[in-house]
Amino acid sequence: MKSRVKWIGITTAVIVGLALSAGMTAGEAQPKTNEGGSQVKIDNFTFAPNTLTVPVGTTVQWVNRDDIPHTVVSEDKSTFKSKALDTDDNFSYTFSKAGTYSYFCSIHPKMTGKVVVQ
Numbered sequence: 001m002k003s004r005v006k007w008i009g010i011t012t013a014v015i016v017g018l019a020l021s022a023g024m025t026a027g028e029a030q031p032k033t034n035e036g037g038s039q040v041k042i043d044n045f046t047f048a049p050n051t052l053t054v055p056v057g058t059t060v061q062w063v064n065r066d067d068i069p070h071t072v073v074s075e076d077k078s079t080f081k082s083k084a085l086d087t088d089d090n091f092s093y094t095f096s097k098a099g100t101y102s103y104f105c106s107i108h109p110k111m112t113g114k115v116v117v118q
């Protein structure tokens with residue numbers, strides 16, 4: 001009885017170990033399109049990080065992890081403007097000029113965020 005429990009424990013450890021190493025290999029093989037934390041997560045009516053600082057030329061991706069739709073619209077409403085993003089949808093914009101870009105969600109205008117490009 002005791003040895004059987006131990007065997008199950010070892011098997012679980014091996015399976016978890018294999019899964020982890022497989023995951024790491026797959027992660028390394030992917031092109032690094034979002035290097036340096038250039039992703040903004042939308043969840044619970046919040047953009048996180050609320051202020052993101054990136055170098056010029058960075059493509060920032062917003063991904064909606066909330067269970068209701070949100071949008072990503074620049075303050076001037078013309079620099080960038082996403083469609084309504086459903087859960088797990090994403091939107092990307094490449095910042096080719098330095099500056100501070102404030103943006104908001106047009107569905108919930110109290111949701112605001114900022115990208116600082118330098």
Ligand SMILES: [Cu+2]
Nearest residue numbers: 070105107108
């Ligand atoms: Cu919203």
